[in-house]
Amino acid sequence: MTAPLIDLNDGCRMPVLGFGTYSIDDPDTFVQAIDAGYRLLDTATRYENESQVGRGIAESPVARDELFVTTKLPGDAHGSRGPRRELSASLERLGLDHVDLYLIHWPLPRIDRYVETWQALIALRDEGLATSIGVSNFLPEHLDRLVAETGVAPAVNQVELHPYLQQAEQRAADERHGIVTQSWTPLGRKSNLLDHPVLAEIGARHGVTAAQVVLRWHTQIGAAPIPKSATPERFRSNLAIFSFELGQDDLDRIAGLETGHRIGGDPRTHEEF
C-alpha cells in the first residue's frame, strides 16, 4: 500500500504521508520503509544521514522516479550562493541528480536573508536540480514577504504540527498561498500524546492505534504528516491509515486536545548554524 498523492501549487504531486528520517542512519531501514510502501523520504543536511538515505534508495528495487525525496538547506548556507553549493553536496551524498523537494530548513529572521535564499532556490528549481521548492518553519509574515518580493509561493511549508499544537492560523496562512502544510513531529515525538485516553477511545472504536488516529487526523485536516519510526511494525502501521475515516465528533474531540505547547524550536528565535 502506498499513500495517496496531494496536488502542489506548481503542478507536481506529493505523497500525503511520508517517512521521517531524523536520527535513522541504517540504509536497510530505508530499504524496508520503501518496501513497506513509503514513497516519500524526508531528510536534511542537518540530519547527517543523506548518504545512508541515498544508499537505501540505491539498494531498493523501487525505481527512483517512483520516489519523492526531500532534503533541506542548513542555516549557514543562507544567501545567494550557499544554496547551490549545499544542494550540489546533498545530491552528491544522496547519489541523485535531483531532489523532488528542496526546503529552506528555518527562516532565521535575525539574519534576515531568507528572501535572497528563496531567490536562489527558484533558480535551482528552474534548472531542474529540485523539482519543487518550499520552506520549513516559516511563519505567515515570512510567507507574505517571500510572495510579495519574488512572486513565487513555496509549494510546501513543513512545520511542527500535532494535536497539542494544531497551528490553525499557520494552516490558514499556508492555504491562502496554496501551500501544502506538511507536519513534522506529527506524533508528538517524546511527549505523552500517544498515551492520551481520548486517542485510545477513538482508536478502540475504529479498531486502530492512537498513532493511526493521529496520522489520519493530519490527513483529514489537510496536512501531510511525515512520521518517523525505526521500528518496522510501527512504520508499517503508520502507513495503514487510509481504510478508515474519523467522524466529525472524533475531529472535534481531537481539536479539544490543543495545548499550544511546542516540542521543537520557535521559528521566531530558532538559530541554526
Ligand SMILES: NC(=O)c1ccc[n+]([C@@H]2O[C@H](COP(=O)([O-])OP(=O)(O)OC[C@H]3O[C@@H](n4cnc5c(N)ncnc54)[C@H](OP(=O)(O)O)[C@@H]3O)[C@@H](O)[C@H]2O)c1
Ligand atoms: N523541518 C523541521 O524543522 C523538522 C523538525 C523535526 C522533525 N522533522 C522531520 O519530521 C520527522 C518526524 O518528526 P520526529 O521524528 O520529530 O517525531 P514523530 O514522528 O512525531 O515521533 C517519532 C517518535 O515516535 C515513535 N513512534 C513512531 N511511530 C509510532 C507508533 N506507531 N507507536 C508508538 N510510537 C511511535 C518513534 O519511535 P521508534 O522510532 O522507536 O519506533 C519516535 O520515538 C523527522 O524524522 C524529520 O524527518 C522536521
